[in-house]
Amino acid sequence: MNPFAGALTGRKVFAILAMFFFVMLAANLALVFSAFRSWTGLSTGQAYDRGRAYNTTLEAARVQEALGWRGEIRFSAESRLLELELRDRAGGPIEGAEVNALFVRPVQRGHDIAFSLEAASPGRYAATVRPTLPGQWEARIEAKTAEGEWRGRVRVELPRAAAP
Secondary structure, three states, X not given: OOOOOOOOOHHHHHHHHHHHHHHHHHHHHHHHHHHHHHOOOOOOOOHHHHHHOHHHHXXXXXXXXXXXXXXXXXXXXXXXXXXEEEEOOOOOEOOOOEEEEEEEOOOOOOOOEEEEEXXXXXXXXXXXXXXXXXXXXXXXXXXXXXXXXXXXXXXXXEOHHHOO
């Protein structure tokens, strides 16, 4: 028996509208519950203080640009090798830098990894990093010498097969 056969009555219109709104309500409730379960809270602590310090951040970026250093960050998901190649304005390698990195999982707290990169060759610093989960990560690197500082960041993707 086809429920849509015959004349369109008030009951059929009411049933169609009721089913439509029931499906909409169920979908919205599923999305709301999913959002509340996956929300980790604020994305940054001390947002007000960080906002007030934004001019300091802009000044540090201007100083870094005036220094003329160029850095290239590379990450291999297979070998888990994070590399920084650091060059001065003339293209020469910058040696003797203290290079620290923070591997941050932007979508979930509690999995950040802090470590140092060691000099592998003139102007090239490297370290092996062991992220615990697959997905998006952000490598934040800071290099310091007596002449100045360089900061950089890059988003990397760790495939599911490459995770431990």
